[in-house]
Amino acid sequence: MARRAVEWLVELQAGTPSADLRDAWQRWRAAHPDHERAWRHVESAHAHWQGVASPMASATAQAVLAKPGSPGRRHAVKTLALLVFTGSGLATGAATAPWDNWLADERTGIGERRTLRLAEGSAVTLNGDSALDIDSHLHRLRLAAGEILVSMPGARTLPLTVETAHGTLRALGARFAVRLLANASRIAVFDGTVDLFAADGAHMRLHAGQGTRIGPGGIARPVAADEALTAWADGMLIGGHMRLDEFLAELARYRRGTIHCDPAVAGLRVAGTFPLADTDRVLRAIAGVLPIEVVHFTRYYVMVRPRQ
Structure with missing residues (x-):
């Protein structure tokens, strides 16, 4: 609701809104009391910073100017929602985990699983209670919570990057799983190879049948990858x-x-x-x-x- 309320603001600010757009906006507000409360909060914040140079005003302008559906607009809308609903102090700091998860591009509930199709025939399956940001233009995923299983065809020509709070993975034509734990990211590779880059600069290449963890201490030694850990996908x-x-x-x-x-x-x-x-x-x-x-x-x- 937080992000949708901000999206309505952006759509109404972008040029002269049509009658159909205004009707849809009013129907959304009337659909649930929480929708109306979210909209009132956005409206109040917008009136407060209107005409004032601020991170909120900048995010609003970026969202309005960016092409609808583009990564630039999605990022600006997410930033704006964080600023509006959690305070402008987030402009210079990291978002709190719950808000970061709720505003992710794709989320699953407890017990829910979902498979998304990516470019060049790749697919990513989200386990329950997971949150994922997707930047299709840069072929990049960011796992904010939970677990994913990525399947890439061998003929893929562009590498896919997966980011977590603990490091970065880069793969080409691989099948692998990533789970975000409390203090580490667990990676298991089942086909192909995956390059790992930790925040401390360490690098490791995992081959099929290998797994490891990336945490504050860097990259752990490889162990055997247990494919039973991905049975959740079925x-x-x-x-x-x-x-x-x-x-x-x-x-x-x-x-x-x-x-x-x-x-x-x-x-x-x-x-x-x-x-x-x-x-x-x-x-x-x-x-x-x-x-x-x-x-x-x-x-x-x-x-x-x-x-x-």
Whole structure:
């Protein structure tokens, strides 16, 4: 809603708005009280900085002048939304993570997956609760949250760049996965090669079957890439003799709320392939083979503990 309210401002500022545009704008405002509140906030901010040299005025001008649908306008609109809804101090600093994620070009909800088609036959699949910025003109992606699986055809002639908070990846004709963790980015390569560049200047080339992490300490030593980690793209979760607490932490990524694992059963092992479409069914399945019970205190709080 924040970005859409700003987009309406930009469209109404760009020349003389048509009657159809004004009608669509009014319908959007009337569709939900939060739409109207967002618009009032944008309108108030615009009136405050109108005619004043400021980062907000500059972002507005850039968005108005840029071609609709172009990367320049999308970037200006995103910058303007951040300035309007979180304060002009962001003009010289990094955006907070939640706003950066909410205003990303592409987002998925919890449990949702989506595949996007890129130039030259490439595709990127977003895991649930992920956020991705796409600059098609520069063949560049920026992963702001979550996880992606990238598939590139061998005949591709232009390299694709993927940026995270910890470093940059560059690939040509490869298939690889990137997951943004709390303090690092995890990369796994399944086909082709991927070049990694850390913020500290370190560089590494990963080949098919290799994986690593990029974090504050640079690039870690390569390890074997586990393709089971990408089973989510097919709607599955594979537990290959995984600790129960780790398994539940992965499962929790695909449902709303919290799954608490009692430390007394955390070390039990889970093996099998489980469909992510019904996480309650998965919990019932593991309770049928392990000495545990699953207690639903509320719809959003589940405890896994020793069977009484």
